[in-house]
Amino acid sequence: MKVHAASLGFLALFATLGLVAAQTPPAREPQPAKPGEQAAESQEREPDVRAITDLLASFVKAYNAKDAKALGPLFTPEAEIEDDGEVTKGRDAIVERFLGMFKEDGGDSLSVNSDSLRFLGTDIAIEQGTASLTTRAGEPPQTNRYSVIYARQGGRWLHASILDEQPDEDSPHEQLEQLAWMLGEWVNEGDEGIVNTTCTWSDDGNFLQRVFEVKVEGRIALSGTQRIGWDAQRKQFRVWVFDDRGGFADGLVSRDGERWIIKTSGVRSDGRSVSVTTAFTALGKDKILWETLERSVSGEVVSGTDQFYLVRPAPTPGK
Structure with a gap:
């Protein structure tokens, strides 16, 4: 299978920017007034x-x-x-x-x-x-x-x-609990390769960190790391990505109905700029619909959109 460099670059970029899907914490039910429960001094x-x-x-x-x-x-x-x-x-x-x-x-x-x-x-x-x-x-x-x-x-x-009184801001860890479902392993198998990802908490608990690798024809073609954190100034999730070839990217996450939208931009190891807009929708706890909406390289728009799925890998036999 022959893989074009541009295709591999996009595949790698998508791998590093993905997996922020549409799951939110359950709404806290408002507590009704409780007449007669106020404490008096006597x-x-x-x-x-x-x-x-x-x-x-x-x-x-x-x-x-x-x-x-x-x-x-x-x-x-x-x-x-x-x-x-x-x-x-x-x-x-x-x-x-x-x-x-x-x-x-x-x-x-x-x-x-x-x-x-x-x-x-x-x-x-x-x-x-x-x-x-x-x-x-x-x-x-x-x-x-x-x-x-x-x-x-x-x-x-x-x-x-x-x-x-102004409400207390949730800590970064509390904000990231919305995305704790991401923890563990995920895989996407496509015509151009296989992307494996493992997500864990950072040691301080204030970031989700992902380690990823892209395999093409059985060999590791690209690997890297990603961090997902809470931007308290923007009130949004932010992602940072670094690959083993020297490429990097960052982006912001916003919600659109049942989907989460990630708009990212970065620089590939060959010096070309890359911008990608992706959308994610959770289809149960073990499957995610992944869509690429817009993408460009060095300012030139790449036509077409992609749609595929991320899943948790099947358990090893005997476990």
Whole structure:
């Protein structure tokens, strides 16, 4: 079998850039508010705890009904909301804020889980908890910590201040757990050769690292390594590739429905630049559909697309 140099170059590049497929962690179910579970400092404050619990339930109900006017009476006249550095002061301004939010995000749903409630005096209390906002069916909710200062005015408990805290960023390892299904061995057998890949965690757990080799007519024609990491600035997965001939490439990963799209560029050992756009779709835990959408060498577009499969190798007999 005769293999053209350009074909082998593409095969090698595809081998180094692949195997990031469409699997995502299960969505965390939003936790509903649990009236009556807030902790009070003494049983003497139970009527106040119930009143604040009812106030919280009224807030969630009005929010999910997208009723900004019903939210207004739940705040003191001089109340404040701080979210992502933006501060809204005064009951009227708060109502206007929610009116604008509901026009933009009319389909979301709020749930809260109160963790603690402390009374600082007769008419002041502080609550802390977690709020979850579900924006679309099937998407993970947006979750953040919050703290509320309640004030009793005219015999009623009201919101005096709400602070939405920014959620903690997941560590690189936690982000990469989305791709932990990649661990282990994969193989692609095509007309031009066989690509074998082994994927493991890096020693520090902050990268997935792959070792690959391309065999043509039973001989190793190319080998190399790849690292997959989390780019905290771009909020995307990034890949870096190095082959044993001195070629290298890097790229970014984004999701498109059920597919993951990888756009990469690099330099081959012969000095020519290479750009490739690929797409991956998981077909169960042991099979991946791999498509090449666009590719070019030294700025010249190579026509045509490819479609093939990656699978886990069959177990060795007797094991």
